[in-house]
Amino acid sequence: MPARRTPRRLPDGFLLGTASAAHQVEGGLWNDWMRMERNEPWRIGDGGSAELAIDHFRRYREDLEMLAGMGHSAQRFSVEWARVEPEPGRFDLSALRHYADVVGTCRRLGMEPVVTIHHFTLPVWLADRGGVLDPEAPRLFARYAAACAETFGQDVRWWVTINEPNVLFSLAYAEGVWPPHRRSLVLALRAGTGLLRMHAAAATALHRVGGGHGWRTLVSIAHHERPVRARPGSVVAPLVAWLPDRIFNRWYLLCCVRGRLLPPGGTGQVVPGLLGSLDYLGLNYYTDERVRFDWRAPTRLFVSPDPEPSVPRSSLGWAIDPGGLHRALVSLGERLELPLLVTENGVADEDDRLRPGFLSDHLGAVVDAMADGADVRGYLYWTGFDNFEWLEGYAARFGLVAVDRGTLERHPKPSAELFATICRTHLIPSQAGPGRAEGRVGVRPAAQRKRI
Ligand code: FCB
Numbered sequence: 001m002p003a004r005r006t007p008r009r010l011p012d013g014f015l016l017g018t019a020s021a022a023h024q025v026e027g028g029l030w031n032d033w034m035r036m037e038r039n040e041p042w043r044i045g046d047g048g049s050a051e052l053a054i055d056h057f058r059r060y061r062e063d064l065e066m067l068a069g070m071g072h073s074a075q076r077f078s079v080e081w082a083r084v085e086p087e088p089g090r091f092d093l094s095a096l097r098h099y100a101d102v103v104g105t106c107r108r109l110g111m112e113p114v115v116t117i118h119h120f121t122l123p124v125w126l127a128d129r130g131g132v133l134d135p136e137a138p139r140l141f142a143r144y145a146a147a148c149a150e151t152f153g154q155d156v157r158w159w160v161t162i163n164e165p166n167v168l169f170s171l172a173y174a175e176g177v178w179p180p181h182r183r184s185l186v187l188a189l190r191a192g193t194g195l196l197r198m199h200a201a202a203a204t205a206l207h208r209v210g211g212g213h214g215w216r217t218l219v220s221i222a223h224h225e226r227p228v229r230a231r232p233g234s235v236v237a238p239l240v241a242w243l244p245d246r247i248f249n250r251w252y253l254l255c256c257v258r259g260r261l262l263p264p265g266g267t268g269q270v271v272p273g274l275l276g277s278l279d280y281l282g283l284n285y286y287t288d289e290r291v292r293f294d295w296r297a298p299t300r301l302f303v304s305p306d307p308e309p310s311v312p313r314s315s316l317g318w319a320i321d322p323g324g325l326h327r328a329l330v331s332l333g334e335r336l337e338l339p340l341l342v343t344e345n346g347v348a349d350e351d352d353r354l355r356p357g358f359l360s361d362h363l364g365a366v367v368d369a370m371a372d373g374a375d376v377r378g379y380l381y382w383t384g385f386d387n388f389e390w391l392e393g394y395a396a397r398f399g400l401v402a403v404d405r406g407t408l409e410r411h412p413k414p415s416a417e418l419f420a421t422i423c424r425t426h427l428i429p430s431q432a433g434p435g436r437a438e439g440r441v442g443v444r445p446a447a448q449r450k451r452i
Pocket of ligand 1: 021163164167224284344382389390398
């Protein structure tokens, strides 16, 4: 497909910025992940730990100034539950004040804060009583959510209750590679239902606090969409992809939309507060995956990766396909009839060679999706600063800004400049990048969109 001559343009008011998570950047934390990193350091690929991470807890003002200086208009970060409530029922006011200052600093710098209250990690006191499987977890999560909402006040409109519930229940309870290292599909579905009840309880609390004060409160999860395809040509291909796609990509979302625990995790039980818990959909999109049937991989729903050799890949081996972002935005926007916010999209790239094209192509896909009816409100690149990438340690570099592991000095990469220009002009440079979105589908008139 020939490159476009006229650059694509993002609308005024479209939010542009980056996303991060407390455990990956802050340092000085004590939670279930840190306990694992200390006790079982061999689990982290490069032997690193988030002990100091990038010291963002102390350097947040300079870091946020750097991002705002690049023209960013939004910033997604997460509040660490373990800091805010170090013991059950004991809220640490200085921790809450710290995050209130992060919110206030974003506002002063002209960046819309998008606040996540659960991004993979748990306080150890909750992990020790069953974590997301604890029947009390929803009530406890709602109490913590309400404390955040009361403290931050009307400065926060965009909330994310839980980051990627599907990734969490798959990696922690089915594949068992994240804490608490369980390997059972039954437990994974129970964890999924626990995470649905937690989301519903927190959404109710956030709406209640916001509504009570007359604040504008927009709540979502950050849904990870990773489309699964089998090698075309085989008659069983659709069957192979169906189960993982259904459970990983659709089950949690469908439960939220219907307000019920649907099979296979439930039998239709209504979860109080779940219906209407999404005011928008936060979408995390990185890649799509080609798979093949593998009877030895029950905890991965009987599929293993079957990479296409011709497709370009990130340094983590993830296929790069901006068309997948276009398809996800258009189809989810159409099905859910909700406004969308790209809460994460990024590429692991050691030398910043892939990132400029990745940014142009994926932002181009966002503009095309909007032209095709998706009501997209913003795009948050993962991530501002190279940071602690879970089991990869510091080896996977997603940041716009490099961080020297010896001195912790920050050095913007060339792609940070490109993104800054896009943030300032709202124009996306043309790129004939790989797998770009082609064709238009399902145009829905603006009048039918839900207003928020
Ligand atoms: C997402 C996570 C985020 C980061 C990126 C690369 O799945 O939400 O914390 O690790 O992947």
